[in-house]
Amino acid sequence: MKNRALLLVDLQNDFCAGGALAVPEGDSTVDIANTLIDWCKARGEAIVASQDWHPADHGSFASQHDAEPYTQGELDGLAQTWWPDHCVQESEGAALHPLLKQKAIDAVFHKGENPQIDSYSAFFDNGHRQKTGLDVWLRHHEITELIVMGLATDYCVKFTVLDALQLGYTVSVITDGCRGVNIQPQDSAQAFMDMAAEGATLYTLSDWQETH
Numbered sequence: 001m002k003n004r005a006l007l008l009v010d011l012q013n014d015f016c017a018g019g020a021l022a023v024p025e026g027d028s029t030v031d032i033a034n035t036l037i038d039w040c041k042a043r044g045e046a047i048v049a050s051q052d053w054h055p056a057d058h059g060s061f062a063s064q065h066d067a068e069p070y071t072q073g074e075l076d077g078l079a080q081t082w083w084p085d086h087c088v089q090e091s092e093g094a095a096l097h098p099l100l101k102q103k104a105i106d107a108v109f110h111k112g113e114n115p116q117i118d119s120y121s122a123f124f125d126n127g128h129r130q131k132t133g134l135d136v137w138l139r140h141h142e143i144t145e146l147i148v149m150g151l152a153t154d155y156c157v158k159f160t161v162l163d164a165l166q167l168g169y170t171v172s173v174i175t176d177g178c179r180g181v182n183i184q185p186q187d188s189a190q191a192f193m194d195m196a197a198e199g200a201t202l203y204t205l206s207d208w209q210e211t212h
């Protein structure tokens with residue numbers, strides 16, 4: 001279906017084993033991404049990716065506030081989790097995972113470049129103040145349906161999916177292609193429930209392949 005695209009969220013080194021903000025089993029999503037890339041390519045569907053892309057002094061970094069990573073604070077009037085320094089622009093940690101079939105990706109959208117505000121969603125910053133180029137790109141390519149997977153379930157995947165639904169896209173989430181930070185152990189399970197409650201359809205990769 002040509003009006004469908006695969007959206008790969010933040011499959012970056014810093015969210016994988018050995019990275020600054022490593023998500024448990026983050027690496028295990030890369031095989032699933034590559035399988036979906038082949039599946040979509042074979043059908044002539046577009047493949048896009050988001051990349052968390054922070055300046056070295058980004059306001060979401062605990063180091064900027066003398067705070068402990070993974071605790072809560074406030075940034076420019078918004079509730080903010082303080083993160084370890086991660087995905088600094090041009091760093092190895094910000095690069096897409098080396099085993100990801102990157103050549104197949106048609107467009108990459110950066111987010112989190114403004115030091116004053118965090119940006120979990122691939123569409124908007126956390127205050128919905130500014131938009132990335134993703135929505136315009138998808139509309140330009142007449143894409144109305146998204147397959148979403150990536151890192152992290154409870155942050156960037158969740159907010160990307162909720163924004164996509166609000167923007168009117170039909171959204172399928174490949175659950176085994178996602179892994180979460182889980183500051184609280186149920187965060188990822190709750191995130192999947194929130195996405196489904198707002199209208200996303202959840203599939204495992206094999207469910208998706210059997211039904212499409």
Ligand code: VGL
Binds near residue numbers: 015052152155156157
């Ligand atoms: C993310 C925390 C901070 C993510 C990005 O990609 O889910 N999480 N920055």
Ligand code: ZN
Binds near residue numbers: 054060083086087112
């Ligand atoms: Zn970030």
